[in-house]
Amino acid sequence: MKPRGRVQMLRCALDGVEATVAHTTHAFARHSHDRFGIGIVVAGGQRSASGRGPVEARASDVITVNPGEVHDGSPLDERGRAWRMLYFEPSLVIGTVAECAGTPLREVELTRPVLNDTQLSLRFARLFSVAADEANEGVPPDNLACEEALIALFSYVSQYHATPLQRGPERMGPVARARSRIDDDPASASTLADLAAEAGMSRFRLLRSFAHEVGLPPHAYRMQRRVALARHLIASGSALADAAVSAGFSDQSHMTRAFVRLLGVTPASYAAAIR
Structure with a gap:
């Protein structure tokens, strides 16, 4: 069985991060990820039902997903859509956001599933370039550049697009x-x-x-x-x-x-x- 279109995993120079590029008409069934996801729609558009409500994303929009958030995804038309995505281990995101905020955190939630934010797009593009694009072009990883781009992204996310959650232990129902x-x-x-x-x-x-x-x-x-x-x-x-x-x-x-x-x-x- 082959996907309709191209969905490709890329090598990534950052531990705890996975990179994906896609141009596909594939309709994804309801599912969730065990990681945070941040990406950019680069062509076409997508309709999805997320844990934060039904959404549509189009070219240049930033898309996000939280760990465990059930969602699906289908193209707006027969041309499909293309995106670039980074998936982050929760401990990496929580630790980085806590470092940027200067306070310990138990949990973090990305607030909105679709954003149109030029600064966020630029910071994401920089991280994707140094951590994924260069790694797949055979360029030796530049750890300092990757770390700087990671901090630049999540310092902005923590200020404008994330909600810290201080949840205590819950009884297992x-x-x-x-x-x-x-x-x-x-x-x-x-x-x-x-x-x-x-x-x-x-x-x-x-x-x-x-x-x-x-x-x-x-x-x-x-x-x-x-x-x-x-x-x-x-x-x-x-x-x-x-x-x-x-x-x-x-x-x-x-x-x-x-x-x-x-x-x-x-x-x-x-x-x-x-x-």
């Missing part, structure tokens, strides 16, 4: 217990009855409550977590076939279909970009 069971072992073949028993409710009530609280039904959420596990295994050096089995897929083809549906790239393309 029934759906959270079922979700945690999937998170702890996404490769497991747990049934809906198993998850309902973990949550202490009927299958019907769990199915309805899980979709309401998480934004995805249990099966779709587990598939997403399996893709995340497979990505980690591939990044750690596992062969594609081994990663597929270890992540709970029936075979490598099954894993490839899930990758393309959720990420727009094949596992082979992902492996080639990060190794």
Whole structure:
């Protein structure tokens, strides 16, 4: 299975950051990322339902996503859309924003899913250039330039486009217990009855409550977590076939279909970009 158009993972000179470029008509199913995402639409436009409401983004708009925020994405017309995106480990973003703000933070939320902000676009473009473009042109990484561009981006984000959250520990409710069971072992073949028993409710009530609280039904959420596990295994050096089995897929083809549906790239393309 191949994505419709081109979605490409790029090498990135910064630890904890992944870079993607795309020009595609692919419609992405509802999913979430375990990282923060900041990018620019460079051509065409996209319509999506995000955790912060329905949005449309067009050329020159900056787009953002928070970790765990369920969203989808489809082109506005048959020409598709093109974007450049950086995905950041949450610890990197929280630590950098806290450094810029001069205060400890537990969590950070990017406030709006679509922005038209020239200064933000310029700072993003600078970071993408030194961390991704140059790395893929064979230029030796300039760590000082990358760090300066990272700080420049997130000092601006922290001032204008991020909300610090000081959340205390939360009691784990029934759906959270079922979700945690999937998170702890996404490769497991747990049934809906198993998850309902973990949550202490009927299958019907769990199915309805899980979709309401998480934004995805249990099966779709587990598939997403399996893709995340497979990505980690591939990044750690596992062969594609081994990663597929270890992540709970029936075979490598099954894993490839899930990758393309959720990420727009094949596992082979992902492996080639990060190794």
